[in-house]
Amino acid sequence: MFFLLRRLPDGDVELTRYERSGSGRLEATGVESIAATDLPARVAGLEHEVSPRWVWDDTPRWYPRLLDAGVTVARCFDLRLVHAILRRSTAAPRFPPGGAAAGPWDVAQAGPGEADGLFEVVPDSLPDPAGEFLAQREAIESSSTRGRLELLVAAESTGALIAVEMRHRGIPWSPKAHDELLTAALGPRPGPGERPARMRAALADVRQALDAPDLNPDSPAELIKALNRAGVLVQSTRQWELQRHDHPSIAPLLAYKKMQRLLVANGWTWLDAWVHGGRFRPDYVPGGVVTGRWATSGGGALQLPRAVRGAVVADPGWTLVVADASQLEPRILTGLSGDRAMARAGSGDLYEGIVASGAVATRAEAKVAMLGAMYGATQGESGRLVPRLARRFPDAMALVETAARTGEAGGVVDTLLGRSSPRPSDDLGTGGAGAGALPPEMGLRPADRDARAWGRFTRNFVVQGTAAEWALCWLGALRRRLHARWGTDAGAPHFVFFLHDEVVVHAPSAVADEVVALVAESAVEAGRLLFGDAPVAFPVTVAVVDDYSRAK
DNA sequence: CACTGATGCGCG
DNA sequence: AAAGCGCGCATCAGTG
Numbered sequence: 001m002f003f004l005l006r007r008l009p010d011g012d013v014e015l016t017r018y019e020r021s022g023s024g025r026l027e028a029t030g031v032e033s034i035a036a037t038d039l040p041a042r043v044a045g046l047e048h049e050v051s052p053r054w055v056w057d058d059t060p061r062w063y064p065r066l067l068d069a070g071v072t073v074a075r076c077f078d079l080r081l082v083h084a085i086l087r088r089s090t091a092a093p094r095f096p097p098g099g100a101a102a103g104p105w106d107v108a109q110a111g112p113g114e115a116d117g118l119f120e121v122v123p124d125s126l127p128d129p130a131g132e133f134l135a136q137r138e139a140i141e142s143s144s145t146r147g148r149l150e151l152l153v154a155a156e157s158t159g160a161l162i163a164v165e166m167r168h169r170g171i172p173w174s175p176k177a178h179d180e181l182l183t184a185a186l187g188p189r190p191g192p193g194e195r196p197a198r199m200r201a202a203l204a205d206v207r208q209a210l211d212a213p214d215l216n217p218d219s220p221a222e223l224i225k226a227l228n229r230a231g232v233l234v235q236s237t238r239q240w241e242l243q244r245h246d247h248p249s250i251a252p253l254l255a256y257k258k259m260q261r262l263l264v265a266n267g268w269t270w271l272d273a274w275v276h277g278g279r280f281r282p283d284y285v286p287g288g289v290v291t292g293r294w295a296t297s298g299g300g301a302l303q304l305p306r307a308v309r310g311a312v313v314a315d316p317g318w319t320l321v322v323a324d325a326s327q328l329e330p331r332i333l334t335g336l337s338g339d340r341a342m343a344r345a346g347s348g349d350l351y352e353g354i355v356a357s358g359a360v361a362t363r364a365e366a367k368v369a370m371l372g373a374m375y376g377a378t379q380g381e382s383g384r385l386v387p388r389l390a391r392r393f394p395d396a397m398a399l400v401e402t403a404a405r406t407g408e409a410g411g412v413v414d415t416l417l418g419r420s421s422p423r424p425s426d427d428l429g430t431g432g433a434g435a436g437a438l439p440p441e442m443g444l445r446p447a448d449r450d451a452r453a454w455g456r457f458t459r460n461f462v463v464q465g466t467a468a469e470w471a472l473c474w475l476g477a478l479r480r481r482l483h484a485r486w487g488t489d490a491g492a493p494h495f496v497f498f499l500h501d502e503v504v505v506h507a508p509s510a511v512a513d514e515v516v517a518l519v520a521e522s523a524v525e526a527g528r529l530l531f532g533d534a535p536v537a538f539p540v541t542v543a544v545v546d547d548y549s550r551a552k
Numbered sequence: 553c554a555c556t557g558a559t560g561c562g563c564g
Numbered sequence: 565a566a567a568g569c570g571c572g573c574a575t576c577a578g579t580g
Contacts, residue, residue: 219576220559238560240566261561264574289570293564300573303563329564329569368565375568382567460569464564500564500570 002026002077003046004055004133005039005062007125013039016130018055026137028130040069053077055133057126059160060110067168072488074480078157079132080105081287085156086139091149091418095139105132112167112283112298145418151529152417155472156287162475162495163284163294170279171312171496172320172506177547178271178311185307186259189268196263202256209249217256265300266308274299284498291461292419292468293500302499304548312497312504312548319512321493321505322551323519323542325471327351328501330370331538332467335531336416339395343535359392360385373397374463376404376456400459407458408451415465416530424454466530470538471501473529477522478503485518486511497548504548512544 002018017030034042043066046052054076056062066073083105086095096103104127126132143149182189187197195203207215212226220237227234232247239257242250274280280299288295296302304312314320325331327350334342345353354366365381369389372382373396390397403413413421444452475498482505486492493507493515507515519542527538543551 221577236559238566244566257561261574265562291570293570295571297572300562302572303561305562307562372568375570377568380567381565456569464570502564 001050001052002055002133003052004130006057006129008033009124011036015042018133026134040066040071043073044071047071047073051075055079055129057129057132058110059157059164060112061125063161063164064112064168067165072165072483073161074483075154076157076161077133077153078160079129079136080107080109080126081156081160082136082153083132084287085153085419086136088420088422089149089418090412090414090420091143091145092139094142095135097135109285112281143418148417151473152419152469155417155469155476156292158476158479159286159294159472162479162498163286166284166495166498167281169494169496169506170277170281171504172315172318173275173278173280174311174313174547175271175275175278177313178275178308179268181308181310182262182267186263186267196259199256199259199263202252202259205252206249206256209247209252217253218260223253262305262307265303266305270299289468290422291465292415292472293464294468294498301497304499306549309551310547310549314506314546317509318506319509320496320545320548320551321507321512321515321519321542322545322548323503323505323516323540324552325474325501325523326539326541328470328538329374329463329467331536332470333374333396333399333463335527335534335536336462336466337396337399338534339393339399340535342393342396345393346537354389354392357392359388373400374460376400376459400463403462404455404459406455407461408455410451410454411458413458413462415462415469417466417469419465419469421458421461421465424450467501470526470530471498473526474522474538475503477525477529478505478518481518481522482515485514516542516544 004016004018006014006016008014012033012035015032015034016028018026019029021027043054051074054062054073056076056079058080059076059078063073063076083096086092087100087106089095096105107126140146140149140153179189186199190196203217206217207213210226210230212229215226216222223237224234227237227249230247230249232245232249234241234245237257239254242254274282280301282296282301283298284301285295285297312320327346330342330350331346333339334346341357342350345357347353349363351363351366351370354360354370355363360366360369365385368382369385371377372386373389377383377386386397406413407421407424410424412423475495479495482493488494491508493505493511495503496506497504503519505515505519520540523538523540527536541552545551
């Protein structure tokens with residue numbers, strides 16, 4: 001049963017019930033209007049009675065206020081996210097009914113919202129959510145791959161709930177531990193505009209070694225000139241290029257750059273800006289990446305450096321259950337392609353299995369070759385090793401090759417559950433894949449170079465996108481289990497972080513072992529949902545730790 | 553002053 | 565050892 005929520009102009013909320021008629025059609029069977037302040041209680045009541053799927057335009061517009069009122073919901077249908085999937089999906093060819101032009105539903109998710117206060121702005125609903133809902137249901141139910149599409153939109157919508165819930169709870173963050181980490185790495189916190197002591201020392205060494213007393217180390221142009229003057233012939237200031245030179249300036253320079261990075265990206269200023277009340281609350285953006293991965297905004301949550309993970313500290317009496325899906329993308333490729341040899345290789349550590357198959361000599365080679373196959377490497381060690389994989393694992397390789405050829409020809413590729421790639425003309429082409437520097441695909445006409453780049457994108461899209469679907473299913477399955485076992489009160493285990501193939505659950509120490517078991521069960525369930533009984537395993541690595549740096 | 557693009561580096 | 569996917573963010577340098 002669906003309940004659609006819509007904000008009315010007077011600020012009240014209209015709640016419409018949809019049920020299936022005898023013929024199986026979805027019909028509105030009841031409408032009520034309620035004051036916004038009464039909404040949480042009404043939602044909680046219905047949640048308990050009939051276990052509805054809540055339909056709303058955009059989860060961040062509705063769910064934070066429910067959570068503030070202590071109300072958690074089990075399921076929803078996020079119209080904005082489903083719209084984004086359907087409008088591109090080859091599994092829903094006639095959506096949107098009005099045609100392909102971008103409309104009011106093709107928007108970013110609502111921002112995290114103003115801090116709770118008197119003047120909180122209540123955004124209007126996106127236009128005609130009821131019409132949009134019925135059009136989406138029609139598109140899904142008439143799809144020739146309806147089952148997969150249903151799973152995709154359910155998983156995507158549950159992800160939207162989890163994203164808001166994680167922001168609501170926040171990542172437990174110890175300012176004290178963070179400050180100690182920074183002090184150990186950089187020296188004590190300096191005054192405004194000053195460099196920390198250890199950075200000053202490193203910089204003094206660099207300036208002396210380059211005989212450049214006024215050098216600004218943060219200006220790449222200036223740095224290159226100074227290095228060249230000292231006989232260090234570099235064309236950029238990238239770490240890996242600097243590393244290749246032997247000069248007294250290099251070691252302190254690399255040390256300086258490392259410290260500068262930490263200071264600027266996750267130093268004291270970051271701590272002041274992003275951590276409040278012992279919690280870091282990034283804004284998660286489900287579906288924010290074309291492949292279906294989540295994006296984040298605020299505080300750089302997508303790139304929490306290892307150097308500061310020691311500041312993610314469980315509350316007293318609690319612990320962090322850190323779980324990671326091992327070698328997820330190659331396993332996804334195994335499932336997608338049905339490659340039996342690769343399935344055998346993946347019965348234990350996949351890379352060791354590839355070595356055992358005789359394709360390559362070492363685990364490191366196996367990893368580089370595998371990544372090269374999924375990313376479309378053509379050069380270097382990775383490019384050289386790929387053909388050796390192709391001989392042993394022809395089915396897996398054929399799948400990514402086909403995806404690449406399709407993309408090069410301007411075609412669309414699909415994930416397992418039915419998320420489709422954009423077309424090159426969708427204007428991701430100019431700023432997207434391959435638009436970066438000028439890799440030495442010399443001798444190719446620009447059009448051919450773009451085609452190759454787009455082929456690498458579509459090659460990777462099927463794997464990365466299906467991996468994102470697996471991860472959503474994993475998360476959704478785990479959430480259901482956690483709620484069934486411990487409920488949703490403040491004392492229950494809950495997600496606090498998610499990053500592509502890794503999840504962190506904050507749990508009372510006494511139940512950590514049970515959570516670990518549920519994490520593994522959920523991975524099995526996700527594998528079944530996507531690949532049925534196909535012989536592909538999804539092992540998870542789980543660590544129970546007091547702080548995040550101790551995982552892995 | 554605000555902006556845009558390039559650079560560099562962190563994460564998966 | 566340094567090309568091969570997807571991101572976000574800070575900073576510099578050039579432009580309007």
